[in-house]
Amino acid sequence: MTGQSVDTARRTLAARFKSGAIESAELDARILIGAALGLDLTGVIAAASRLLTADESKRIEEFAQRRLGGEPVARILGVKEFWGLPLKLSAATLVPRPDTETVVELALEMVCAGLPLHHQLRIADLGTGSGAILLALLSELPDAYGFGTDISVAALRTASSNAACLGLAGRAAFIACDYAAALSGPFDLIVSNPPYIRSADIAELSTEVRDHDPLLALDGGPDGLDAYRAIIPQAAALLAPGGTLVVEAGQGQSGQIQGLMTATGLTLDWPVKADLAGVRRAVAGRKLPL
Known part of the structure; x- marks a missing residue:
């Protein structure tokens, strides 16, 4: 993914998740891209054309492999919102x-x-x-x-x-x-x-x-x-x-x-x-x- 734009990486990741039969593929891709880059969902959109660094690409790929292996997004992030509270x-x-x-x-x-x-x-x-x-x-x-x-x-x-x-x-x-x-x-x-x-x-x-x-x-x-x-x-x-x-x-x-x-x-x-x-x-x- 090195050299790809943020938006291209997001779309590529969503396609991989869809191929892996992950129902929430688009949302999961946005969340994990954002987590890898330290951005919220709005930030991911704003950074759409920015190119990924090698470290960012590596982090995204690590998240992708974990998700494709069946690990829930919340486990990957280590946090889950409940009743509006981050836990x-x-x-x-x-x-x-x-x-x-x-x-x-x-x-x-x-x-x-x-x-x-x-x-x-x-x-x-x-x-x-x-x-x-x-x-x-x-x-x-x-x-x-x-x-x-x-x-x-x-x-x-x-x-x-x-x-x-x-x-x-x-x-x-x-x-x-x-x-x-x-x-x-x-x-x-x-x-x-x-x-x-x-x-x-x-x-x-x-x-x-x-x-x-x-x-x-x-x-x-x-x-x-x-x-x-x-x-x-x-x-x-x-x-x-x-x-x-x-x-x-x-x-x-x-x-x-x-x-x-x-x-x-x-x-x-x-x-x-x-x-x-x-x-x-x-x-x-x-x-x-x-």
Whole structure:
């Protein structure tokens, strides 16, 4: 690519991605060219006629090989935007997905609808990963304080770094444990995006997910519900009266999750919230007030 213009390199890269059956070929090419050159998308357009240096061409080719090998753009860049927040990633964390913003939306709706609060809102995010859900909520709720838990110490380091970079470290604490095992309540709001893929389905996932997201964050056991069987009873015990649990569900799982919630005494007085694809994605249960 040395000696090519920025625009020619972009078009060439997009064509290679299309030939490699990458659906978002044009966008991925623009993003990776921009990252290699240290430019945003507007900057890439403005620099269209500039010729690439040898170092820039080498960097673009390295990015191209990684993307053609199935590595997601977010992994290549080491960062992913979620709820408008730039989040650093690591090998121990999932790439946050737009579907998960549905959990944030439902949690905020329920808070705004009037959780019975007489103190600073206390939030727990079980299996926090990069900290995406917790940090999104804290960014919207300036009086809230949150705890993020994860079994992976490496994931917690990433989440803690994200909290610091976003100026939220003073309202977020991170604890190494299995879901809520090391927490003591009460909490007004508990959220989680647990592993929910059936073990037998892992092999059928896309290369981007199967080969690059941590298995611990994907594998939900034989029926995909193992994590919910652990989380829901823990949450029911830790919620304050009137407090709410909101979890992400896999496709077709919301009804079973609701059944697990009612079995622990949580009430289902809020409808399941669908994501943009129409999948019933965010499920809420509430602990009855005293």
